[in-house]
Amino acid sequence: xxxxxxxxxxxxxxLGALGESGKATRLVLSLFxxxxxxxxxxxxFETLDDVGFAILTGGKKVLSRNMLGGLxxxxxxxxxxxxxxxxxxxxxxxxxHWISIDEHAIARFTRKFGIRKGFHTIRNKHMKIEKLFCSFxxxxxxxxxxxxxxxxxxxxxxxEKLLARFRKRVRGAEVRVILxxxxxxxxxxxxxxxxxxxxxxVVRTPRRxxxxxxxxxxxxxxxxxxxxxxxxxxxxxxxISVAETRMTISAGRRRATVRTxxxxxxxxxxxxxxxxxxxxxxxxxxxxxxxxEFRERQHHEQTYRIMLxxxxxxxxxxxxxxxxxxxxxxxxxxxALTLYAWIAALATNALDAxxxxxxxxxxxxxxxxxxxxxxxxRRWLLTTPAEIYQTTQTLIVLLAPRHLRPLWEHLxxxxxxxxxxxxxxxxxxxxxxxxxxxxxVAPRGEGALDPTLRPGGVRC
Amino acid sequence: MRAxxxxxxxxxxxxxxxxxxxxxxxxxxxxxxxxxxxxDRLDVGQQWVVFAAIELVSFLSAVPALARVVGYFLSHCGLxxxxxxxxxxxxxxxxxxxxxxxxxxKEMLHSVRHPIGGHRKAKLKAEHAGVVAKYxxxxxxxxxxxxxxxxxxxxxxxxxxxxxxxxxxxxxLGCLRGMEIDGPSPLFSAERSTEELSS
Numbered sequence: 001x002x003x004x005x006x007x008x009x010x011x012x013x014x015l016g017a018l019g020e021s022g023k024a025t026r027l028v029l030s031l032f033x034x035x036x037x038x039x040x041x042x043x044x045f046e047t048l049d050d051v052g053f054a055i056l057t058g059g060k061k062v063l064s065r066n067m068l069g070g071l072x073x074x075x076x077x078x079x080x081x082x083x084x085x086x087x088x089x090x091x092x093x094x095x096x097h098w099i100s101i102d103e104h105a106i107a108r109f110t111r112k113f114g115i116r117k118g119f120h121t122i123r124n125k126h127m128k129i130e131k132l133f134c135s136f137x138x139x140x141x142x143x144x145x146x147x148x149x150x151x152x153x154x155x156x157x158x159x160e161k162l163l164a165r166f167r168k169r170v171r172g173a174e175v176r177v178i179l180x181x182x183x184x185x186x187x188x189x190x191x192x193x194x195x196x197x198x199x200x201x202v203v204r205t206p207r208r209x210x211x212x213x214x215x216x217x218x219x220x221x222x223x224x225x226x227x228x229x230x231x232x233x234x235x236x237x238x239x240i241s242v243a244e245t246r247m248t249i250s251a252g253r254r255r256a257t258v259r260t261x262x263x264x265x266x267x268x269x270x271x272x273x274x275x276x277x278x279x280x281x282x283x284x285x286x287x288x289x290x291x292x293e294f295r296e297r298q299h300h301e302q303t304y305r306i307m308l309x310x311x312x313x314x315x316x317x318x319x320x321x322x323x324x325x326x327x328x329x330x331x332x333x334x335x336a337l338t339l340y341a342w343i344a345a346l347a348t349n350a351l352d353a354x355x356x357x358x359x360x361x362x363x364x365x366x367x368x369x370x371x372x373x374x375x376x377x378r379r380w381l382l383t384t385p386a387e388i389y390q391t392t393q394t395l396i397v398l399l400a401p402r403h404l405r406p407l408w409e410h411l412x413x414x415x416x417x418x419x420x421x422x423x424x425x426x427x428x429x430x431x432x433x434x435x436x437x438x439x440x441v442a443p444r445g446e447g448a449l450d451p452t453l454r455p456g457g458v459r460c
Numbered sequence: 461m462r463a464x465x466x467x468x469x470x471x472x473x474x475x476x477x478x479x480x481x482x483x484x485x486x487x488x489x490x491x492x493x494x495x496x497x498x499x500d501r502l503d504v505g506q507q508w509v510v511f512a513a514i515e516l517v518s519f520l521s522a523v524p525a526l527a528r529v530v531g532y533f534l535s536h537c538g539l540x541x542x543x544x545x546x547x548x549x550x551x552x553x554x555x556x557x558x559x560x561x562x563x564x565x566k567e568m569l570h571s572v573r574h575p576i577g578g579h580r581k582a583k584l585k586a587e588h589a590g591v592v593a594k595y596x597x598x599x600x601x602x603x604x605x606x607x608x609x610x611x612x613x614x615x616x617x618x619x620x621x622x623x624x625x626x627x628x629x630x631x632x633l634g635c636l637r638g639m640e641i642d643g644p645s646p647l648f649s650a651e652r653s654t655e656e657l658s659s
Contacts, residue, residue, distance in 0.1 A: 387590070387594065389590065389593040389594070389597065391593075391631060391632030391633060392632045393631065393632035394589070394631050394632055396589045396590045396593050396631065397590065398590030398591065398593070398594060399590075409587070412587045413585075413587065416585070416586035416587060419586070431586050431587075431589050431590070431631065432586075432587065433586070433587050433588065433589050433590025433591060433593075434587055434590070435590065435591065435594075436591070436614065
């Protein structure tokens with residue numbers, strides 16, 4: 001709730017142009033709790049009549065789908081960009097920062113509008129898309145910022161834009177940038193990106209037949225054989241060989257020599273798998289350490305997966321103008337797509353921060369909730385039956401938890417020590433209360449707003 | 461510093477009975493005004509004991525735990541000094557005196573040896589507000605005693621009326637008038653919208 005209160009305050013400052021006071025708050029809170037509770041689409045708001053959800057989103061009734069969709073599209077672009085800027089997570093103070101930058105494609109199935117195409121890696125096809133580019137702090141596993149574009153934009157130039165923002169915030173600390181192979185499509189852009197002072201850039205090398213033939217010619221004595229843990233407990237170890245070489249790439253008229261780490265993964269059957277990394281700005285770190293550093297990028301991919309399947313970022317409103325008089329060139333506006341995707345990112349960050357703050361000793365032995373997926377959190381914690389009581393000073397939420405009673409007691413005591421004040425409810429204090437213990441019921445399927453999961457309902 | 465078994469400080473001169481009487485009247489008058497108490501409700505014997513206690517507490521002021529012990533003695537001295545009077549002597553709340561009075565001598569000694577830092581933990585916590593609110597909604601005509609019985613049965617602690625009053629007031633759940641839980645019901649209901657509650 002404190003995060004929601006903070007967002008509401010910033011939204012009123014940045015998106016005040018939406019009209020009478022409260023609209024910006026309702027817009028941002030609706031999108032935030034939509035992502036937290038896993039409501040897939042804006043048009044699903046048509047059937048939501050939950051009073052608790054209405055209170056969370058700043059009103060007596062849930063916004064209608066038309067109102068919410070209209071507000072998202074009406075948000076001013078500058079206000080949205082300011083909102084993104086002001087809600088970016090704080091960067092911890094450190095001498096070195098690991099940052100991953102990657103793109104995510106949102107498919108657009110339109111025949112009417114001639115929007116730009118790009119390569120959708122998951123669908124493995126060239127199609128009409130819009131793209132999100134996010135920077136990600138590998139150390140804290142938080143999404144740091146976002147840029148949305150048409151489908152034809154490339155990773156390297158957009159990384160430059162995101163890195164420029166990031167460099168200002170780290171105040172001269174060393175930045176180690178991890179990029180996927182998408183950044184290596186244009187060598188000139190990549191070399192320009194990597195040639196910044198106090199920056200190390202590690203990029204996955206595109207897997208091309210010519211490159212692989214060259215790697216096969218590396219002399220045998222240059223390879224170091226290593227063993228890694230197998231895919232499961234008790235499995236035989238995975239054998240890999242790591243070698244270091246230098247490759248020449250052409251960057252426009254120049255030719256640059258790049259340190260390259262080649263990894264050959266010995267296949268149990270069939271062909272060996274080859275991976276390689278281009279490393280700019282670091283000639284001293286051991287090759288295998290760089291490989292392990294690069295693998296941390298997987299948390300970024302995992303966060304995209306959570307944003308896609310749990311926060312439903314792919315249902316974001318389109319960036320192209322559906323009211324355009326020229327469907328062949330409908331134009332592109334960043335506002336709705338940026339706001340929707342960034343709030344989904346903030347919700348993902350908030351849920352991840354929540355899971356890491358949960359005390360592990362209050363959980364059953366086999367249950368680990370640190371970095372748990374949102375749907376796991378919803379199943380165990382968020383879909384808890386509750387009754388709401390409102391007084392002139394307080395909003396009392398009486399929860400009847402079916403699982404994890406000790407954890408709930410801890411959370412309630414922590415929340416009530418310094419109760420959050422809810423500005424859109426006349427500064428009422430939020431008091432979390434627990435009903436008497438009930439017999440254990442096995443967890444049921446997901447459904448944050450499934451009425452069958454709320455036998456107590458909301459008292460109103 | 462001691463020399464030949466006597467203090468180096470000069471001992472105060474022994475006061476006569478009249479002087480002590482004058483001193484008692486003077487001290488008690490100031491004390492009664494400061495604490496909004498009526499002296500005529502205390503008989504002479506009680507006044508003397510209160511006077512002695514005030515003098516002792518002022519001497520012990522640097523060690524609050526000992527002042528609490530004085531309060532404990534006064535509560536059990538058999539002179540029927542009310543908790544308000546004892547609280548005024550010791551300089552704590554009536555509630556603190558009531559709680560100390562309820563302790564056994566062993567418990568009192570333990571509390572002096574191992575004082576609790578900060579406030580005593582509340583018997584009824586914020587987490588219980590929902591249960592109390594639900595009871596009030598489901599039993600709109602409940603009296604204070606019903607409420608206290610419910611709390612003891614469902615939550616556990618045994619409360620007095622004053623504690624319940626304070627708790628209900630803190631969370632805006634109602635106010636006590638006599639033995640009724642009274643006033644406009646502050647609980648949210650279908651008939652009363654948020655705006656009505658806010659105004």
